[in-house]
Amino acid sequence: MKNQNYCSLNEKLSEISRRDFMKFCGIVAASMGLPLSAGPQMAEAATKAKRRPPVIWLHGQECTGCTEILLRPTHPSLEHLILDLISLDYHETLNAGAGHQAEAALKQSMKENAGKYILVVEGSAPLKDGGKYCMIGGRPFVDIVKETAAKAAAVVAIGSCASWGGWQSSSPNPTGATGIPEVLKGTTVVSIPGCPPNAYNFLSTVLYFLTFGKLPALDEKARPKFAYGRLIHENCERRAHFDAGRFAKQFGDEGHRQGYCLYELGCKGPITHANCPSILYYAGAGTWPVGTGHPCFGCTEEAVGFKIPLHTQAEVSQVTPAAAHAPIETAQGKGMSAGAAGVLGGVAGVAIGAGAMIAKNLGQSDEGE
């Protein structure tokens, strides 16, 4: 993006420098594995639109951690980007107004932007007893979700609660907490699970949608493949210790202090799909659970996070420890060929024959003496 182009956008971006803005777009593009040129493309899409893309953000049964992760990253201007790139028309935590005023804003936005807005749902919907365990403005949350989703361009379920019910859905699940994809059967609900999810996974998905007008590639659980295509175990920074059989046996022991693999402490890395080890959480080196010395508890994976006890060992199904280590060097050079062996055999034969003949003659001269 040229500097003069940026100047015209400066108004919209308020305090964000051009450098920070381009850096942000670059990180987003890179984390999705898109070419470098996608960064500026995303920047243009986000800033050139006549109106900032409207976003309606609903909160169900949750802790607002997903909102927190978007608002409190260490990256200095990310919160500005979130709030200045999109038109956040309704968000219960961030609304300036309250009560009927807020609900009216929701109604108005839905009417004005029908079929254009992005619906983000944070938190699960309780279905038991007519959904009475989560009421907003006198209406069950589940009804609000259904009504809002009907006119949305895209629906995103942020966090594990919205994706598959999260911790409220753990047994005995008294409220009948259910994930949004289950509530909106028949609609594609992009899931960004995690407790909290990585903000970049969310922002990348939204910017991709704005730039290219379509959703990124999704897996069978509608999770973006760029973020949830691989097991944590596959890219873990401690993987070499796993392969070498070096494990921390308990917190604070010698192995734990040496940074050995946390598998025996109950790490769910081998059964959890997420890109945590690849992109970390904002600050860089070490800023993710395993990096701080705590086993992964599988927050992004349904039936793992909040279901399997924290220190129960995961079953390594897909990737088992290597019986033999891959060679660090590849075979080079040429070995014995049939021709070479033949020639060598021939030479040896002639030499042995000649030696035998000489020995025979030597014997005769001995006998002759």
Place this chain on the structure above:
Amino acid sequence: MKEEQPLGGRLFTPTFLFCLLFFIIALFLLAKRFMYGLGAVTNMSDGYPWGLWIAFDVVVGTAFGCGGYAMALLIYVFNKGEYHPLIRPALMTSLFGYSLAGLAVFIDVGRYWQMYNIFLPWYINPNSVLLEVALCIGAYVVVLWIEFTPAFLQKMGADSAKKSLEKIMFIFIALGILLPTMHQSSLGTMMVVAGSKLSPLWWTPWLPLLFLISCIFMGFAIVIFEASATSTRYKIADESHMLSKLSGIFPWMIGIYLLVRFADVAVRGHLGLAFKGDLMGNMFLLENLLLLVPMCILFMPASRNNARVLFFSAISIILAGTLYRFNCYLIGFNPGGGWTYFPAAGEILITVGIVSLEIMAFLWFVKRLPIYHRA
């Protein structure tokens, strides 16, 4: 004492023609090597920048050529003039061994057209072992040809020239003892530089000493082998008593060598590697067994008088020395990086061609030049 005489006889014997055939094959492959480069005929690589040609033609070839050196040591340094009849054939094998080693280096060096730079003093790197070997071998080839010149002069009947040359021959004899002492030990030094790339079964700071001792007993073994082989084909003066007496040196020399060899490996704590049952361990055992057996056999005077036993003992010692050099330069050497090496057919055939040339030259020399004392 009678003078040496040409043995005479037909030159183009079946043996000679057989060798000629292989030499022609080698010439064809050499043309390929010089037209298309080393990669066209060899398996040499970035991991193994030297192969069969250096290991056999040069390192083993010059050890085969140590007959002259070993005999000169015995005759001139230890003053055993009784062995003098053996010196000229020994010198001849040295001449061939070293000249062809020089030729092999020329074939082996990738940019052979730059080779003359070795001899330009202003390019000299005085810290290079390889340079020392190159200059030393180069000088020794010249010395060998000078030492051998009397045979040519005798053939041409230039008696006065021969006489004046023989007056200053002591200089070349002295050089002919000094130079191999230097470069044969340096051949060992070269692998000292290889450090951990060489298996601890062979790597030792004592490599130069082991190379020096082994080249001397290989030289004696070659003299016995060659004398035994020629005596069965040609009517030459009986040398068997000299050979028997000469072979009395072996048990002592080999004994000292094996003592140093095993003590060194044991002191460095690597003797266990010999019994691992892998290629390197087995090669180590085979190499030393090939010395231990003839040493024990030749310890008995009776077996030293048996021409056949002596012949096989000499072969065993030659094989042991050959294997030791192959082990040091190729088999025990692992450059890392996953490299493997086995000589290509073309590579082997060129070596075979060079050996054939050696045999042809030998046949021509003994039949046309005064080398041996006739019976």
